[in-house]
Amino acid sequence: MGHDTAEWVFVGVVIAVLLYVGVDSWVVQKEVEDIPADAETVQVTGQQWFWSFQHADGTKEVSTLHLKVGHAYKFEITSRDVMHSFNIPDWVVFEDAVPGHINHAWFAPDTVGTYPIQCREYCGLLHYNMRGSLVVEADTKS
């Protein structure tokens, strides 16, 4: 029926676009969540209102995190008090820091530089200032 055909075509196009978005998301997210086996673990702890880090070898840092270029790192993220969200926007590292949970995110920086770290879940008075720095430096050893 001519009256309804246009509507069916319209809905069909919408569904086709959504299917594309869904399938592509599935594919990309699968890759994003595939943490490499050789990723070095960095423990991230958020608390009101700063980030602290502990490397695999036990070294600790507060607010500024030093990592090496060309290595894969896996973050184990948690919180000491309220919900926070660990975010390195330039590297699309983003996962909530939930007390009582350990969440994971990973990345492999391939460019040296200094990048902001911020909190992206409202956590009270100084949420706006819960900032840190990621310093990716050249790998001087290997």
Added chain:
Amino acid sequence: MVLELQKPRPVWQIMFSTHHTDVALLYTVTGLSFLFMAGVLAMIIRTHLFFPGQGVLISDSATFNRIFTVHGLTMLFLFALPVANGIGNYLVPIMVRYKDMAYPKLNAVAFWMNPVGGALLWLGFADVSWVSYAPYSIIRAPGPAADMFIFGMKILGISSILSSINFIVTIIKCKHPDLSLRRVPLFAWSMLTVSLMTIIAMPTYAAALIMMLTDRLGVSGFFNPFAGGDPIAYLHLFWFTFHPEVYIFLLPAIGMMYEIIPRFSRKPLFSQASGVFAFVMLGIIGFASWGHHMYSTGMDFTTKTVFMIGTLAAVPASGMHVFNFLATMWGGRIRFAAPMKFAVGGIALFFSAGAGGVLNSAMPLDFISHGTYWVVGHMHLFLTGTIAFGFVAMIYYIFPFITGRMYSEKWANVHFIAMLWGTVQVFFTQHLLGLEGMPRRIYDYPADFTSWTQLNQIATVGAWILGAGFVVFLAQLIYYSAKGKPANMEDPFGLGGKYYYPVEAKNPHHHTGY
């Protein structure tokens, strides 16, 4: 009709009335008052964020946190839901050809819970953010503000449930026996759908509020990880209610557009069946997507995928409404009076809001946008761009029927241009701010992030333009309801053809003598 401004009734008679038209007026006037109160808060926030640095306009971050919390709560629960209820109270009994709502006294009680809840929210002025996530709201948010928030929201939630019961019984049980449910106007269908959704969704949040309160008192540990609980449990309960709730905010505005667009296109609606189907489908599928607000909480891949599918599945229903509107307008002889301008502007912004939403629902893209100003822009395109536009369209449309006078079309044009331009300038810009990484709910941002400063300034100017539009609207409503030219009550908009208006609906209980 109601206000009869030529022969005014004493205010207390309206306040204590249980007649649906009076309760409608109470809902709408208080709703609009709260709109302007929350709007002032928004102007304060946007002006403060014009420059980086503390103390630009707001002295400290604690105050800022309270301001954005109360802005959100007021706009959603003291403006959007009440005005929808107001228009619904006014029109639904007329549309189903019944004399009043099913339970008039309950109707009045449900209304009066709104100012009480509103007073608790405003006097408390909590800083929990409107979502009030645990554990912050439990172990950190100071009382009595947070406790007043809980009680205020509890009262507003109960009010919502009570008015939903009223709408469901009125539409299903009290409609005229000769009127089949399929032929009930689509605005009434939208109120029926949101009322059913409210009954199912709201009790979950009511439970979460009680659990939050007992956690705060230290007698339970539902969401407090230091008492054996899990904050993520709160998020599930909250979003199980509030994802459907966003459709509950939206659908009445879509329903209002269904009243306006066919009439002002001087053409029958393209498809009543599509409209009904789309409302019901959204009402059901809207319950399947709440986890898309929680993608970053540590959910496993399969769960995220299920919620993404649930989110995307609801999009065709919205698309059907857009198609219905466009197909109705196609080939019509359109009268672009203010109601039609706002309705069509609302559809265009609805489409852009939905398009942005499809991007959010894509799992990997949400990790870029969640918790940033992208989401603020996206949600405001729905809230301001669709809901406020729809409400404004409806208010201009019923203005002559209620006041017997016409508003000024010239000033309505000024209002429309300011509101459209302002909405686009603030909220499209905020999408860009989000892509630049600016988080939500932040009192200040680093001064050396020049792109953030520039985009914030563009957004703030847009907010001022939008605010100016609302000031014009308020002035219109007040001035022209008293001094406007008497409207031609047979056909105030010059559409031609008496069958276009609901006034002449075959309703034995409503008399059309003015």
